[in-house]
Amino acid sequence: MEIINFNKADEEFFYDVCDNGMPVYLWVNNKGNNFYATLNVKFGSVDTEFKVGNEKKWTVIPNGVAHFLEHIKFNMEDGTNAFDKFAKLGSNPNAFTTFDFTCYEVFGNSDLEENLKLLIDYVTGFYLTDELLEKERGIILEEVKMGEDNNNSKFYFESNKAIFKNNKRKYEIAGTVNDVKKIKKDDIIKAFNTFYQPNNMFMVVTGNFNPYQVMALINEEMNKWNIKEKKIVRKSVKEDCKVVLEEKEVYGKCVEIPKFNVSYKIDRNLFKEYKNEELNIYFSIILGCNFGATSLFKEELLERELIIGLNYNINIVNDVILLSIKGSSKYPKEVVKLIKDKMQDLSVEESRIKAILKMLWGNIIWGFDDVEYVNSMVQSQIVSYNKFLNDIYSLYKNINYKDVNAIIDKIDLTNCSVIYLMNEKK
Numbered sequence: 318m319e320i321i322n323f324n325k326a327d328e329e330f331f332y333d334v335c336d337n338g339m340p341v342y343l344w345v346n347n348k349g350n351n352f353y354a355t356l357n358v359k360f361g362s363v364d365t366e367f368k369v370g371n372e373k374k375w376t377v378i379p380n381g382v383a384h385f386l387e388h389i390k391f392n393m394e395d396g397t398n399a400f401d402k403f404a405k406l407g408s409n410p411n412a413f414t415t416f417d418f419t420c421y422e423v424f425g426n427s428d429l430e431e432n433l434k435l436l437i438d439y440v441t442g443f444y445l446t447d448e449l450l451e452k453e454r455g456i457i458l459e460e461v462k463m464g465e466d467n468n469n470s471k472f473y474f475e476s477n478k479a480i481f482k483n484n485k486r487k488y489e490i491a492g493t494v495n496d497v498k499k500i501k502k503d504d505i506i507k508a509f510n511t512f513y514q515p516n517n518m519f520m521v522v523t524g525n526f527n528p529y530q531v532m533a534l535i536n537e538e539m540n541k542w543n544i545k546e547k548k549i550v551r552k553s554v555k556e557d558c559k560v561v562l563e564e565k566e567v568y569g570k571c572v573e574i575p576k577f578n579v580s581y582k583i584d585r586n587l588f589k590e591y592k593n594e595e596l597n598i599y600f601s602i603i604l605g606c607n608f609g610a611t612s613l614f615k616e617e618l619l620e621r622e623l624i625i626g627l628n629y630n631i632n633i634v635n636d637v638i639l640l641s642i643k644g645s646s647k648y649p650k651e652v653v654k655l656i657k658d659k660m661q662d663l664s665v666e667e668s669r670i671k672a673i674l675k676m677l678w679g680n681i682i683w684g685f686d687d688v689e690y691v692n693s694m695v696q697s698q699i700v701s702y703n704k705f706l707n708d709i710y711s712l713y714k715n716i717n718y719k720d721v722n723a724i725i726d727k728i729d730l731t732n733c734s735v736i737y738l739m740n741e742k743k
Contacts, residue, residue, distance in 0.1 A: 325710040331528040335539040339515035344523040352524025353688040360512035361417040363485040366552035379499045381492020384414040388453045399439040437538040468569035472738040476578045479562040479734045483554045521695045523688040560734040568741045576738040578643040587727045604629040606665045667718045674713045
């Protein structure tokens, strides 16, 4: 087992690979008794076209299969479900599906070994009958209908639809009602047999435990899973920088304060000399200085009572970079004008760079008091960068004022999409 030092944080991670090829990341925290374990599958809602092995034809499955499969997984062959079994152990299980991966998680304070055995058992196992399929379909349809009535969900996905032309992030993770109705048993079986394999999964366990014993247990349990490695080819989708809609109003029920989302879609190739992890830091500094909690721009808008809230987000999706500024305001269109003007006049003081980097590093250091934070950090890095970033400190140290300004100069503001969430018209 390899010991990985987390540079400048006085923390150690343990890394190993199971005999069947699944990577495992362990972090020990002796300050408490709790633990958090996640078993992650690199199968998300965007993975709807793929080939396996030497297949010549693309397999196409409906939107929502990854989420549907997540629901199915909790059912076990003995007639019970994983929730019932975890409850007897006094632990809290859950699962969620994103665009990029599916996570099965359990949080608890005791019986870690039994929890890990159960987690591995139900995720690697598969049990599906026609009766279970229809039962879960009904549950998911209700969930989807609730999402359609949820203002935040509607606002988020309408924003994506206005931004993405080809990328499947424009579709709801759970699919629409029609998508869910189309999903067949064979779609779910094909998805499980394709994506649920050790080399397409990884496990992260954080908490108070003996890492050598835990790794031995995980390896032993994974060895019970008799499965052959398959080559997965995902169909790549090209996305240009043109937005689908430059402006749209979305309406929801009981929207007391309108919301807005200003998104800039930028060509990733403009920043070829930077890695994604570097760009995330640079854009965090740039947007933080101009729109963050302590920025003069946000302070002025709050003083004038023009906004209720304001935040920003950076998302690098294959060929494009999305820079988004969103918030709430009684005067959303006036605020959007001010945001667009500010984007044309971005500036960063050199002294602010050090302050923001100190804050970002401080958040990581404080995060090592929380087993869920550390686990999620590792998850996010593996999914986003396909590697564990144990030397974030050096990334921060190499950030410089010259590159910040060089990046600002390269930002192309041509392609912008603005979505408003307004109260439903009577």
